[in-house]
Amino acid sequence: MSENFEKILYKYKKMVDQDFKNPSHHRVVIVGAGPVGLCAAIDLTLHGVKVTVIDESEKVSSGSRAICVSKRTLEISDRLGVGKKMLEKGVVWNLGKVLFENRKIYEFNLLPEEGHEYPAFINLQQYYVEEYLVERIRQLQGEGHPVEIRGKNKVQKVTAQKNQVLLDIETPDGIYSLSCDWLVACDGPRSTVRSSLGLDFEGQIFEDNFLIADVTMDVDFPTERRFWFDPSFNKGQSALLHKQPDGVWRIDLQLGWDIDKEEEKKKENVIPRLKAMLGEELNFNLEWVSIYTFQCMKMEKFKHGRILFAGDSAHQVSPFGARGANSGVQDADNLCWKLKLVLDGSSPESLLDTYNYERVMAADENILNSSRSTDFITPKSKASMRFRNAVLALSEKYEFARPLVNSGRLSTPTTYDGSMLNSSDHMNEPRRSRVGAPCPDLPLKDGFLLNKTGKGFCIFCFNTETKIDKGSFPVDVKIINIQEDSSNRDFIFDRFLGEYKEAIYLIRPDQHIAARWPFFDANSIKKAICTAMGN
Amino acid sequence: MRNIKLNANIKNCDDFYSKLLAAHDGLSDEESENFNSRLILILANHIGDERILEEAIEMAKEK
Numbered sequence: 227m228s229e230n231f232e233k234i235l236y237k238y239k240k241m242v243d244q245d246f247k248n249p250s251h252h253r254v255v256i257v258g259a260g261p262v263g264l265c266a267a268i269d270l271t272l273h274g275v276k277v278t279v280i281d282e283s284e285k286v287s288s289g290s291r292a293i294c295v296s297k298r299t300l301e302i303s304d305r306l307g308v309g310k311k312m313l314e315k316g317v318v319w320n321l322g323k324v325l326f327e328n329r330k331i332y333e334f335n336l337l338p339e340e341g342h343e344y345p346a347f348i349n350l351q352q353y354y355v356e357e358y359l360v361e362r363i364r365q366l367q368g369e370g371h372p373v374e375i376r377g378k379n380k381v382q383k384v385t386a387q388k389n390q391v392l393l394d395i396e397t398p399d400g401i402y403s404l405s406c407d408w409l410v411a412c413d414g415p416r417s418t419v420r421s422s423l424g425l426d427f428e429g430q431i432f433e434d435n436f437l438i439a440d441v442t443m444d445v446d447f448p449t450e451r452r453f454w455f456d457p458s459f460n461k462g463q464s465a466l467l468h469k470q471p472d473g474v475w476r477i478d479l480q481l482g483w484d485i486d487k488e489e490e491k492k493k494e495n496v497i498p499r500l501k502a503m504l505g506e507e508l509n510f511n512l513e514w515v516s517i518y519t520f521q522c523m524k525m526e527k528f529k530h531g532r533i534l535f536a537g538d539s540a541h542q543v544s545p546f547g548a549r550g551a552n553s554g555v556q557d558a559d560n561l562c563w564k565l566k567l568v569l570d571g572s573s574p575e576s577l578l579d580t581y582n583y584e585r586v587m588a589a590d591e592n593i594l595n596s597s598r599s600t601d602f603i604t605p606k607s608k609a610s611m612r613f614r615n616a617v618l619a620l621s622e623k624y625e626f627a628r629p630l631v632n633s634g635r636l637s638t639p640t641t642y643d644g645s646m647l648n649s650s651d652h653m654n655e656p657r658r659s660r661v662g663a664p665c666p667d668l669p670l671k672d673g674f675l676l677n678k679t680g681k682g683f684c685i686f687c688f689n690t691e692t693k694i695d696k697g698s699f700p701v702d703v704k705i706i707n708i709q710e711d712s713s714n715r716d717f718i719f720d721r722f723l724g725e726y727k728e729a730i731y732l733i734r735p736d737q738h739i740a741a742r743w744p745f746f747d748a749n750s751i752k753k754a755i756c757t758a759m760g761n
Numbered sequence: 762m763r764n765i766k767l768n769a770n771i772k773n774c775d776d777f778y779s780k781l782l783a784a785h786d787g788l789s790d791e792e793s794e795n796f797n798s799r800l801i802l803i804l805a806n807h808i809g810d811e812r813i814l815e816e817a818i819e820m821a822k823e824k
Contacts, residue, residue, distance in 0.1 A: 608794075612795055612798040613801075613802070615795065616795060616799040616801075616802055617802060619799065620799060620803070626806045627802060627806070630802070
């Protein structure tokens with residue numbers, strides 16, 4: 227299995243512009259070919275923007291790394307053309323077991339809500355996600371799109387100029403420079419772009435280390451997530467066992483902040499730890515092992531002139547809740563359509579300030595949630611330890627205490643309350659579909675609602691035959707008429723109508739709700755589109 | 762204005778008080794603290810109303 231992450235996906239090739247006297251100019255350069263950078267590259271390419279991706283490596287991510295792919299990430303991937311492939315390969319899981327010391331306290335079923343194309347979560351190794359995204363880029367290249375990925379191109383220096391960014395890049399053939407209108411930095415928590423500009427990560431709350439291992443075993447555990455609080459094999463810390471495709475099991479052992487990383491990583495130290503967890507008699511193969519160190523922090527601003535930060539380069543959280551890569555993909559989803567409108571001159575540059583507002587808000591939400599999980603998992607005082615253990619003890623017998631158990635609040639998309647792209651909400655309910663919220667999915671006769679939106683703005687007309695003159699709109703808008711029928715009536719009322727008989731929803735290209743009305747008014751729609759475009 | 766009840770609300774308050782003390786009989790300090798933690802969580806869930814819980818926390822901060 228380990229050959230999966232040794233695969234060379236974007237081999238270094240010398241490009242003609244490396245020999246140019248003056249730096250060649252690119253529209254958009256993305257630094258980092260991880261899940262966030264690749265999603266951004268595909269999204270911009272689908273928008274007709276020429277993109278150049280550069281990465282210091284030539285391979286997919288080493289090891290499984292970010293394995294929990296959330297529904298929202300799958301929906302975004304669907305729009306990009308890889309969602310179904312990810313779902314097909316991924317492991318769908320719903321059952322979770324919570325253990326305290328060594329006994330099972332209770333189990334839960336995620337019981338995903340019906341009427342969505344994608345499940346709440348799948349587990350899929352990051353190297354597969356990256357491989358599928360690169361395959362998709364190859365496919366787009368085959369169709370004539372000018373997107374390129376340059377492997378073994380390592381950013382050395384970034385210089386911000388007034389209306390462009392200059393990059394010095396190190397390659398096996400030496401250093402060359404290129405310039406671009408916009409730079410998207412998706413180069414991870416130790417971002418070279420960030421450090422080259424002297425921008426710092428702020429708001430460090432805590433640091434922790436995890437021993438992360440992929441193992442194959444000759445027994446078949448059920449497809450479930452097991453989470454241990456304070457197990458005998460990892461005293462005072464937590465442990466996680468999770469199933470991945472190809473019969474690979476993922477083990478996360480929390481180590482605490484004060485450890486000797488090199489010692490912990492040694493096989494002679496790792497194997498006994500895993501044996502203590504899995505049982506002495508069990509045969510297993512260690513495929514990959516790593517120490518993951520994180521600090522919970524974020525940049526103060528994700529936009530610095532013509533440089534935009536997305537994913538771990540902008541914010542890092544604890545792994546509890548799968549809020550790292552999933553929120554990074556949502557950064558890209560939020561950014562790309564805005565960048566397209568700005569590049570086209572359809573929107574002012576200030577539209578990108580809303581990227582900063584909305585995604586800083588999401589990062590704050592993720593940091594809050596992951597800090598609370600960490601406080602529960604690793605109590606910092608005697609009193610918090612007592613309450614934590616009281617919650618666990620009570621939850622063994624009484625259901626009421628179970629919601630208090632916090633082994634990670636699983637990633638859900640942020641509602642952009644208060645964004646300047648929002649128009650005022652003309653409906654009192656449903657609350658879940660208020661202005662700023664991600665649009666829920668809905669089953670239709672011929673598929674699902676979210677995969678019909680395409681890449682631009684959309685208007686959903688529920689139970690209303692409205693004649694909309696699209697000619698007066700500042701951009702192309704897709705109109706989707708939805709009539710309730712016996713199979714989706716309940717979903718429509720629960721998710722879109724509430725107390726109303728009909729409704730019109732304006733959906734942004736990233737499938738967030740920009741405005742909604744229980745009546746049709748062409749002028750209001752036109753105004754709301756302008757607002758959502760930052761005009 | 763507070764929402765939390767400030768009038769005496771337990772009928773046989775002496776009974777309640779002695780039962781509370783009796784529950785701690787023979788417990789070490791550590792066991793008593795753990796008992797109290799469980800009791801707080803059980804009562805908090807029964808109350809449920811977040812305004813009341815917040816007011817109770819604020820009141821308990823007064824020394």
